[in-house]
Amino acid sequence: MAECVGTLAWPLRGQFRQYKRGSKLYNVQLDESGMTVTSDGEKQVVKVTDLVGCQCQQEQQQQGNSAYFTLLAYPLTGGRKRTRLALCFEVASKNTFKENLAVANAWRRAVYHAVRNHGTTKPQVDHSKKILLFINPNSGSGRALQTYRKQVSTLLAEAEVSHEVLVTERASHATDVVRTLDLTQYAGLVILSGDGLLYEVYNGLLARPDWNEAIQFPIGIIPGGSGNGLARSLAHWLREPYRANPVLVSTLNVVYGHLSPLDLVMTETAKGKRILSFLSIGFGLLSDIDIESERLRIIGESRFAVWAVARCANLRRYRATISFKRAVGAPVPAPLASSPMLQRSQTLQEGEGLPSTNARHLSHSHSMQLQESKKGEEEEACLDILPSLVKVEDGALEPVPEKAQEAQECEEQQQQDGAKSEVLLPGLDEPVPDDWETIEDEFVMVYCSQQTHITSDVLIAPQATPDDGYLWLMMLRRSCPKTTIAKLLLGLDGRHLRYPGVEMVAVEALRIVPGTSKGYLTVDGEVIPWTPIQSHVLHKRGRIMTR
Numbered sequence: 387m388a389e390c391v392g393t394l395a396w397p398l399r400g401q402f403r404q405y406k407r408g409s410k411l412y413n414v415q416l417d418e419s420g421m422t423v424t425s426d427g428e429k430q431v432v433k434v435t436d437l438v439g440c441q442c443q444q445e446q447q448q449q450g451n452s453a454y455f456t457l458l459a460y461p462l463t464g465g466r467k468r469t470r471l472a473l474c475f476e477v478a479s480k481n482t483f484k485e486n487l488a489v490a491n492a493w494r495r496a497v498y499h500a501v502r503n504h505g506t507t508k509p510q511v512d513h514s515k516k517i518l519l520f521i522n523p524n525s526g527s528g529r530a531l532q533t534y535r536k537q538v539s540t541l542l543a544e545a546e547v548s549h550e551v552l553v554t555e556r557a558s559h560a561t562d563v564v565r566t567l568d569l570t571q572y573a574g575l576v577i578l579s580g581d582g583l584l585y586e587v588y589n590g591l592l593a594r595p596d597w598n599e600a601i602q603f604p605i606g607i608i609p610g611g612s613g614n615g616l617a618r619s620l621a622h623w624l625r626e627p628y629r630a631n632p633v634l635v636s637t638l639n640v641v642y643g644h645l646s647p648l649d650l651v652m653t654e655t656a657k658g659k660r661i662l663s664f665l666s667i668g669f670g671l672l673s674d675i676d677i678e679s680e681r682l683r684i685i686g687e688s689r690f691a692v693w694a695v696a697r698c699a700n701l702r703r704y705r706a707t708i709s710f711k712r713a714v715g716a717p718v719p720a721p722l723a724s725s726p727m728l729q730r731s732q733t734l735q736e737g738e739g740l741p742s743t744n745a746r747h748l749s750h751s752h753s754m755q756l757q758e759s760k761k762g763e764e765e766e767a768c769l770d771i772l773p774s775l776v777k778v779e780d781g782a783l784e785p786v787p788e789k790a791q792e793a794q795e796c797e798e799q800q801q802q803d804g805a806k807s808e809v810l811l812p813g814l815d816e817p818v819p820d821d822w823e824t825i826e827d828e829f830v831m832v833y834c835s836q837q838t839h840i841t842s843d844v845l846i847a848p849q850a851t852p853d854d855g856y857l858w859l860m861m862l863r864r865s866c867p868k869t870t871i872a873k874l875l876l877g878l879d880g881r882h883l884r885y886p887g888v889e890m891v892a893v894e895a896l897r898i899v900p901g902t903s904k905g906y907l908t909v910d911g912e913v914i915p916w917t918p919i920q921s922h923v924l925h926k927r928g929r930i931m932t933r
């Protein structure tokens with residue numbers, strides 16, 4: 387049914403020629419489902435969930451009065467990767483260029499309206515504000531800045547997502563910034579890095595006096611480190627083709643900025659310190675590999691596999707007491723119905739899948755404003771596939787209409803309502819409650835994951851979802867057969883839950899009391915003191931940007 391969105395007629399219909407495709411006329415319609423282009427019985431549909439934006443253009447050497455609008459989308463091709471699609475239409479029905487440009491611009495606005503209002507019922511970031519993008523130039527193999535220049539900035543520009551970049555200069559820089567940041571200035575915080583930088587951001591939010599609200603601030607993640615467990619897990623959950631282009635599918639989450647609930651975990655240490663995490667807690671084999679392979683950081687995510695082989699020859703066991711509150715109603719841990727083949731570790735490839743045309747030059751300054759949609763700045767930018775057209779900027783996009791915002795607030799309320807109440811923990815020096823279970827043993831490994839993956843290649847908890855309310859606790863005791871350990875070191879791909887000696891249980895809270903003199907206790911891959919800790923899930927308390 388036709389409706390009016392601001393000054394736009396909706397759905398939008400028109401008849402246009404396609405740029406450089408002869409005089410054939412195409413009927414174009416934009417509605418809630420996306421863009422439909424028909425001509426001579428042929429039909430092309432671009433789903434609204436694949437659209438990212440629309441740019442208005444004019445010819446470089448303007449000859450007539452025509453204006454152009456180019457629809458940009460990243461549809462799935464062959465179901466295995468997302469590929470850039472640009473459809474350019476000529477607007478020539480009016481007498482002057484100005485009038486034709488006004489029509490082109492109406493289409494541009496309508497496309498953004500469709501992208502932000504249709505295809506999902508999730509709440510979304512405030513698109514009228516900019517995003518603060520943290521980049522760790524030293525994460526992984528040190529290519530995060532190149533990834534930004536060659537892929538991320540291009541895509542954000544196409545989608546008119548304005549953002550400010552902060553290049554971190556040292557460990558704890560992100561924590562220090564976030565601790566005192568005026569969050570009202572931003573739509574969200576996005577991390578282009580490994581999981582370690584997001585851990586810093588969350589713990590900066592936790593250190594604020596308003597931490598209870600601050601930890602709900604919208605967060606986005608784009609993989610740029612050697613451990614990209616959250617980005618990989620989100621793609622797995624959303625059934626996105628991560629391997630073909632991890633940066634593309636993750637940046638698209640930021641572009642859409644729809645907000646999905648994310649479980650966070652609060653950990654309390656024996657020294658009274660509180661830590662907030664989103665990925666994992668553990669000690670033993672996996673933690674040792676993560677920490678001790680640091681020296682191989684230069685080789686990217688393959689460092690984990692290489693070090694795992696080295697550690698196989700020298701297996702350590704740790705005495706500990708593990709207590710946990712078993713989650714009632716959680717699914718029984720099981721392998722995937724059909725487990726994926728173990729694939730080679732993958733590091734980021736520059737320029738993968740995206741053109742490098744609009745990449746901005748970064749100065750060495752640690753903080754800079756890159757208002758990608760600022761008037762004037764992009765007038766020189768041209769789309770790579772249409773070199774004879776130049777972009778015309780014609781006004782900022784309208785904010786989401788009030789009605790949609792009301793619906794969004796209602797949706798946010800519903801999401802919070804669905805959250806489970808928190809488990810009340812006793813003091814760390816007090817006994818655990820009666821409904822907890824306790825195991826005292828020697829362990830090869832104890833590892834709790836909140837997500838399916840803890841790196842791109844390690845699928846540890848096949849049934850995990852970002853907001854299921856569980857920690858998936860995996861234990862290998864002393865009695866675990868060597869063949870199981872050997873198979874685990876060859877790869878954790880979901881099938882391990884069938885191996886003898888692998889125990890997994892979904893829990894809502896746990897306590898770890900180390901019984902040996904030293905070891906690495908890790909939270910989200912970061913080492914914390916080797917002392918007793920206890921943790922519980924803050925169900926749906928974080929909000930993560932997704933498609």
Ligand SMILES: Nc1ncnc2c1ncn2[C@@H]1O[C@H](COP(=O)(O)OP(=O)(O)OP(=O)(O)O)[C@@H](O)[C@H]1O
Nearest residue numbers: 525526554555556557579580581582583611612613
């Ligand atoms: N400019 C910088 N130089 C050195 N270290 C930094 C810088 N900026 C941030 N860091 C630190 O680097 C740590 C690791 O970063 P990140 O997780 O992003 O990369 P990574 O390669 O995935 O590492 P890991 O998987 O080991 O955590 C962060 O926890 C942060 O303390």
